Amino acid sequence: MSTNPVADFYTAIAEHYDAQFHDESDEDRQDDLDDVAEQVGELLRGHTVLELGCGTGYFTDVIAETAQSVLATDISEAMLNVAREHGEGLENVQYRVADALNLPTDLGKFTAVFAGFLWSHFKKEEQDAFIAGLRARVGSNALLVLIDDEYVEGASPTVARTDAQGNTWAQFVDAEGKRHELPKNYPTDSALRKRLGTAVREIKIGRWDSCWALTCRLK
Secondary structure, three states: OOOOHHHHHHHHOOOOHHHHHHOOOOHHHHHHHHHHHHHHHHHOOOOEEEEEOOOOOHHHHHHHOOOOEEEEEEOOHHHHHHHHHHOOOOOOEEEEEOEOOEOOOOOOOOOEEEEEOOHHHOOHHHHHHHHHHHHHHHOOOOEEEEEEEOOOOOOOOEEEEEOOOOOEEEEEEOOOOOEEEEEOOOOOHHHHHHHHOOOEEEEEEEEOOOEEEEEEEEO
């Protein structure tokens, strides 16, 4: 096990993670994901994209359809292995293990960054470090696209507590039934603008019933 509980959890569920993207019993979420995927594809059309926290590659496949190239990264080798299998044959995609909070210096040059369902797992103090790291590695004027979950009563993981810094912690259960308490924040529009405002420009936020999307440009 690593010292990163979020990475450990997603490594534990790597073989089962895809199910959420193909859950026909939740038509509303599927409709939201389809709508978001279509917009993400258009936003990243023609871009050289750095994808952070690619998971098993659901959005990697979407982005690859319109982007010039994609470097899909994840901290979990197990998740990345599933993504490689799904992306077999995508000639404009490369895969690499990387920690979004400690990006390697040799990633290359990119015109856009995409992170799906990653922001909410960062504690608030980590969110600042994440944006600072992007600015250092990617540079100014790059397009940043974030998507993440809305809290849905009865469907979202059970909220366990809120810590002194205002981070929400929730209970997640892996494929073997083991419980994991992980940070899972559900920011308002104003909280997102306050957190990002000094480091980015041109913030735009859209919300669906089960998820939200934010686009901006790094300063």
